[in-house]
Each structure stands twice: as structure tokens, then as C-alpha cells.
């Protein structure tokens with residue numbers, strides 16, 4: 001997958017895609033259906049599959065102090081898109097210049113001249129350009145005028161209603177990772193590099209690979225059964241584990257993070273990139289009266305997580 005971050009000066013080899021446009025936060029089933037249409041249109045006209053997306057997320061650009069809401073950071077989104085067979089990822093810098101283009105300027109300068117897209121696919125609720133002034137029908141009209149194809153995809157309905165990033169966030173906030181996964185088409189995964197903590201874990205018999213969740217929507221705090229992928233380094237591979245998400249009341253922690261104990265593993269994970277999939281919510285974080293009681297509870301958590309993960 002080629003990643004292009006500037007819509008100007010794009011090399012001819014990177015132009016000519018059939019691309020879906022949007023934020024694709026979480027890359028859920030609704031996003032995947034839009035991407036499938038772009039793939040099918042591309043196959044018809046012999047164009048590579050592309051995605052046009054934005055970084056930061058426009059909502060972060062317009063309201064930088066709002067609480068974190070993203071399901072996927074830029075790297076996690078790119079991984080997910082690559083797995084879906086995306087060949088060109090246009091991750092455009094969402095800045096003052098881009099956000100002030102009118103719908104017509106966006107169509108002409110970005111879609112036609114900059115990226116040279118041959119076909120674009122958007123969801124029915126798509127809005128674009130300064131002040132969100134353009135809608136999907138406007139895009140179709142610009143396409144006819146500027147010689148790129150446009151498909152407007154219907155919004156996907158799941159069993160429990162519309163598949164949306166908002167509904168997924170709510171499921172995660174309420175500790176329902178299965179419901180989130182049903183809308184995502186995969187486990188909700190938190191990705192990041194392993195950072196060091198207070199080195200207490202190893203003394204408790206439960207060393208944990210710690211990751212920051214800064215900038216991400218926080219799922220319900222507590223203990224989860226998890227599926228872990230170590231994405232790089234000597235321990236690359238898939239593991240099962242139990243993870244604690246939150247502030248560690250046992251040790252009066254403050255900054256929330258994700259701490260993952262990998263089953264049947266020993267080794268150094270500092271600096272490695274991890275992807276931790278939340279499979280089942282086990283219990284809230286607690287403060288125990290003694291370390292013995294805490295360790296006994298972690299033993300029980302891990303036994304339960306092993307059981308759950310044997311038949312996820």
C-alpha cells in the first residue's frame with residue numbers, strides 16, 4: 001500500500017485510483033461496504049483501490065480541546081485498510097488550507113487535478129468542502145462536469161440499527177466489546193508501542209506490556225480478555241492475554257493506560273508495536289485490601305480469560 005500525504009505533486013504512478021472518501025474511523029462494516037464498491041468499480045475500469053482520508057480527523061482540527069473520540073489512530077487505520085487490500089492511501093493533512101476549499105475547489109483541485117481519481121465512492125450522508133456545504137449529489141454533479149465517476153453508497157444497517165462510529169463508541173463505553181465487534185467486523189483493537197511503567201508487574205507475577213491510550217476514545221475501564229498481536233521485533237506473533245484498562249486504583253494511578261499480560265510468554269516487549277483486541281469485559285478495576293487478594297483476583301481473571309479465549 002502506497003501512502004500519499006499531499007494532494008499536490010502526486011506522481012503519475014500514484015494517480016488514477018478508484019477511491020472511497022471519508023474519515024474511516026474504526027474501519028467498520030459500513031466503511032468496508034463503501035470500500036467494496038470502490039474496489040468493484042476499480043476492477044471494472046482497471047484502476048487501483050484507493051482511500052482518501054484526513055489526518056487529523058476534521059473534528060480534531062475544528063475542536064482540538066474536545067475529549068478524545070477516535071477509535072483508530074492514523075497507524076491503526078492504515079493497518080486495517082492495508083488488510084482490506086487498499087493500494088493507495090491518500091492521507092491528506094487536514095489543515096486551514098484544505099478545510100477552506102469550497103466543494104467545487106475540493107472536487108477540482110484535490111479529486112481531479114491532485115489525485116487524478118477516476119472514480120469516487122462516498123456514503124449517502126457525505127458532506128464536503130468549506131462549511132460542509134457540498135453533499136453527495138453535488139459531488140455527482142461535479143463528477144459529470146470534471147470527468148470522474150461517482151457512486152453514492154447506501155448507509156449500511158446492522159441488526160441493531162445503523163452501523164456507525166458513534167454506535168461503536170457507545171458499545172465500548174458500556175463494556176460491550178462483542179456488540180462493537182459486530183459493527184466493526186473485527187475486534188476493537190488498541191494499537192501502540194510498549195512503554196515502561198513502574199516495574200511492579202513482574203514483582204506481582206504479572207508483568208504487563210503498557211500502552212498509552214492518549215487521543216483514543218476510552219472503552220469502559222476494567223479488565224478484559226484480549227487477543228494480542230505483536231506487530232514487530234523478535235516476538236512478532238499472536239498471543240492471548242488479560243489486560244487492564246484504566247487508572248490502576250490499587251496504586252493510585254491517574255493517567256489511563258492499557259496494561260496487557262500475555263499468556264505463556266516471557267521476553268522483552270519494550271518498544272514493540274502491539275495491537276490488543278478487546279474480546280470480553282470481565283470486571284471493573286478495583287482497589288484490594290492486600291496484594292495477596294489482588295494477585296488471587298488476577299489469577300482468577302487469567303483463568304477466566306483463558307477459558308473465554310479458548311472459544312472466542
Ligand SMILES: Cc1cc2nc3c(=O)[nH]c(=O)nc-3n(C[C@H](O)[C@H](O)[C@H](O)COP(=O)(O)O)c2cc1C
Nearest residue numbers: 197198199200201242244248249250259261285286
Ligand atoms: C489481569 C489483570 C487485572 C488487573 N486488575 C487491576 C485492578 O483491579 N486494579 C488495579 O488497580 N490494577 C489492576 N491491574 C493493573 C495492575 O495494577 C498493573 O498491571 C500493575 O500494577 C503493574 O503496573 P506497572 O506495569 O506500572 O508495573 C490489573 C492487571 C492485570 C494484568
Ligand SMILES: Nc1ncnc2c1ncn2[C@@H]1O[C@H](COP(=O)(O)OP(=O)(O)O)[C@@H](O)[C@H]1O
Nearest residue numbers: 196197198199201202207208209262268269270
Ligand atoms: N507475559 C508477559 N506479558 C507482558 N509483558 C511481559 C511478559 N513477560 C515479560 N514481559 C516484559 O515485561 C515488561 C513489563 O514488566 P513490568 O514489571 O510490568 O514493567 P512495566 O512497569 O515497565 O510495565 C513488558 O513490557 C515486557 O517487556
